[in-house]
Amino acid sequence: MRRAGSLTLAALCLALAGSAIALGQSARVEQGGKAFIDSGCYGCHMVGRLGTSIGPDLTRVGAKYPREYLDRWLRDPLLQRPTAHMPKLELTEDQVRALAAYLSSLQ
Secondary structure (H helix, E strand, O other), X not given: OHHHHHHHHHHHHHHHHHHHHHXXXXXXXXXXXXXXXXXXXHHOOEEOXXXXXXXXXXXXXXXXXXXXXXHHHHHOHHHHOOOOXXXXXXXXXXXXXXXXXXXXXXX
């Protein structure tokens, strides 16, 4: 009986932790969407109907690249692809993570 109670408690803790992670991820995606606007990314990229088409359309970029790749790209595009036209941006680590979360959510 005691073991069943422990397993139930452990399952509840895991469920709550998963919910907290999902809420944290949702907030990070929202921050990334704001950073997309605040950093002027829309000046070169489209997301849906927002932006200009100077650079690649990012509307479904999350379906094409994993978040880890987007993290690396945002830190230094030229390191990922030396022929890239995107300059290295002055982003904080938190901005990089938020933007990568936002971009990876674009499916």
